[in-house]
Amino acid sequence: MTETTTAMQQPLFNKIVIIGLGLIGSSIARALKTKQAVETIVGIDNNPDMLMDGQTLGVIDEIGTIDGASFENADIVIISVPMGAIDSIVSQALPLISADTVITDVASAKQSVVDAFRATTDGKTPTNFVPGHPISGTEHNGVRAGFATLFENRACVLTPLPSTDSTAMTTVQTMWEICGAKVATMDISHHDSLFAATSHLPHMLAYTLVDALAKKSDKQEIFKFAAGGFRDFTRIASSDPIMWRDVALLNKTAILEMLAVYRQELDELTADIKNNNAVAIEARFRNAKTARDALL
Amino acid sequence: MTETTTAMQQPLFNKIVIIGLGLIGSSIARALKTKQAVETIVGIDNNPDMLMDGQTLGVIDEIGTIDGASFENADIVIISVPMGAIDSIVSQALPLISADTVITDVASAKQSVVDAFRATTDGKTPTNFVPGHPISGTEHNGVRAGFATLFENRACVLTPLPSTDSTAMTTVQTMWEICGAKVATMDISHHDSLFAATSHLPHMLAYTLVDALAKKSDKQEIFKFAAGGFRDFTRIASSDPIMWRDVALLNKTAILEMLAVYRQELDELTADIKNNNAVAIEARFRNAKTARDALL
Numbered sequence: 001m002t003e004t005t006t007a008m009q010q011p012l013f014n015k016i017v018i019i020g021l022g023l024i025g026s027s028i029a030r031a032l033k034t035k036q037a038v039e040t041i042v043g044i045d046n047n048p049d050m051l052m053d054g055q056t057l058g059v060i061d062e063i064g065t066i067d068g069a070s071f072e073n074a075d076i077v078i079i080s081v082p083m084g085a086i087d088s089i090v091s092q093a094l095p096l097i098s099a100d101t102v103i104t105d106v107a108s109a110k111q112s113v114v115d116a117f118r119a120t121t122d123g124k125t126p127t128n129f130v131p132g133h134p135i136s137g138t139e140h141n142g143v144r145a146g147f148a149t150l151f152e153n154r155a156c157v158l159t160p161l162p163s164t165d166s167t168a169m170t171t172v173q174t175m176w177e178i179c180g181a182k183v184a185t186m187d188i189s190h191h192d193s194l195f196a197a198t199s200h201l202p203h204m205l206a207y208t209l210v211d212a213l214a215k216k217s218d219k220q221e222i223f224k225f226a227a228g229g230f231r232d233f234t235r236i237a238s239s240d241p242i243m244w245r246d247v248a249l250l251n252k253t254a255i256l257e258m259l260a261v262y263r264q265e266l267d268e269l270t271a272d273i274k275n276n277n278a279v280a281i282e283a284r285f286r287n288a289k290t291a292r293d294a295l296l
Numbered sequence: 297m298t299e300t301t302t303a304m305q306q307p308l309f310n311k312i313v314i315i316g317l318g319l320i321g322s323s324i325a326r327a328l329k330t331k332q333a334v335e336t337i338v339g340i341d342n343n344p345d346m347l348m349d350g351q352t353l354g355v356i357d358e359i360g361t362i363d364g365a366s367f368e369n370a371d372i373v374i375i376s377v378p379m380g381a382i383d384s385i386v387s388q389a390l391p392l393i394s395a396d397t398v399i400t401d402v403a404s405a406k407q408s409v410v411d412a413f414r415a416t417t418d419g420k421t422p423t424n425f426v427p428g429h430p431i432s433g434t435e436h437n438g439v440r441a442g443f444a445t446l447f448e449n450r451a452c453v454l455t456p457l458p459s460t461d462s463t464a465m466t467t468v469q470t471m472w473e474i475c476g477a478k479v480a481t482m483d484i485s486h487h488d489s490l491f492a493a494t495s496h497l498p499h500m501l502a503y504t505l506v507d508a509l510a511k512k513s514d515k516q517e518i519f520k521f522a523a524g525g526f527r528d529f530t531r532i533a534s535s536d537p538i539m540w541r542d543v544a545l546l547n548k549t550a551i552l553e554m555l556a557v558y559r560q561e562l563d564e565l566t567a568d569i570k571n572n573n574a575v576a577i578e579a580r581f582r583n584a585k586t587a588r589d590a591l592l
Contacts, residue, residue, distance in 0.1 A: 135521055135523045137525070184521075194517060194521060197509055197512065197518050198518045198521055198522050198523075198526055201505070202505060202525060202530075204562075205529075206529060206584075207565075207585075208558065208562050208565050208584075209498060209501065209558065210583075210584035210585075210587050211580045211587075212557055212561040214583055214586075214587035218490065221490060222490060223494075224451075225431055225491070226495075227432060227433070227494075227495060228433075228434075229498060229535075230495065230498055233498045233529055233531070233532055234498075234584075235529070235588075236529055237585060237587075238585050238589050239585070240585075241578050241582040245574055245577045245581055248569050249569065249577070256570060259562070259566050262504065262562075263563075265504050266558075269500060269504055270555050270556075273544050273555075274548075276548075281541045281545070282538065282541040285507075285537035285540050287506075287507050287510055288503040288504075288505075288506035288533045289533060290510075291515070291519065292506050292533040294519070295519050295522060295530075
């Protein structure tokens, strides 16, 4: 065993501003603090409780607002508000952020975020903006729901544009790697259709099931006799309704496409059941089981 | 502390025959053995591996077949085969089982099981038959997947018929209580529509989703980027395809009814997304979240 001495190291980042101290924003803050990767984290949120809690919990160092001083000399500004608020945040904040500051976001669909930037900049996407999407979350929300290991060993997809500056890209990639994420890159339209399939559609289906059952007269009894399978299947229906309303509307094209595919498949299963087509039903279920088992 | 001496007690049941040593059958055997509630468990299965494993694991005491000797002097015969096999099992076994032996089953839908009995007895349901349905399971199957605590604190629904003997009913109820289950009773048609909603429909939806995605050309990538929500949502798609094919066909009417309700709700959500009806989308999601959160 050799004795090692650790010199006091300067954190990699001097100042990071997080707009939106929800599950994702506050978890990034916690992860970066845990790794001692940042000197100062400034939190901005339209809900004063989130800011107070953020400061009390030591998640942020300073409370900021959308103004020049809050963004001054920031290495990175992270936009982690619900998707429906991005338009308004970008139009207010973008003119106040220096071209030397890297901007990124965490939204579940990327085209609408790029559109929000373009709307503010007469069609040109700023070269310092790196669209991002961490593939992690829980059904809980708010600053208290966050935790430092949320991104550990999870994918984080970045969808740089041709105009995106490569230094900005490296900065955001490094930030996510410090948070424990495995960074992948993808083009925007591919991202938006991929996650419509794997994430957005399941949320639509789970919400629809629970909503449908909750409308039934015997709902008390239905939920009373719900077993473990039902609980797991519907966990994502406990997710933030605002966030998912926004995803539904802001990744509309890709989600409608997947809903149409799903409806077609469900109609085929329904026909197979009606026609007592045991072979076809079993083949579907077996194909699904094989694919699902391979996930593990 | 007082010293207590436990007298050697006679087990409550002398002999129990379990036809079908899968997840449920073998878990009943384990639970009854753990509680020392039975002298001898006879296992019957058309798969010799299940019987060998069952004996090696100590889950059963004897290997039986569908014959008079196997059923002789049994307190209870439990039919825990896949639903599609019940017809044939009942027609072979019922004539060999004494009226003094209680018969029960564990199928997820009850009318078709009663019909199978009636088909064998010229329309009369034997008074010693108590239809049952333990509300527990996992996505695994086979004798090795079972465990003694599977039914602990879970519901078990019995659906006695007007003709069911009350002593037989008490015997089955006692057996389930020994296994740790909370017994509820319900009429058959109510049972079948309730579980079509809370269990059968979710399985149909999960299988359909995974099957639909597994057919897509980019399925590798879809599953690669699947997050925790997807894994939970689709866990039940790893369930036994044979079992669920049988449920789909043998609770057909109630399942088709629920599929129609679901399709209608999904069409409404689709229309709301198409029409950018943010208020309606949020209301649905919020209603679902409230109901789902109340489950916990």
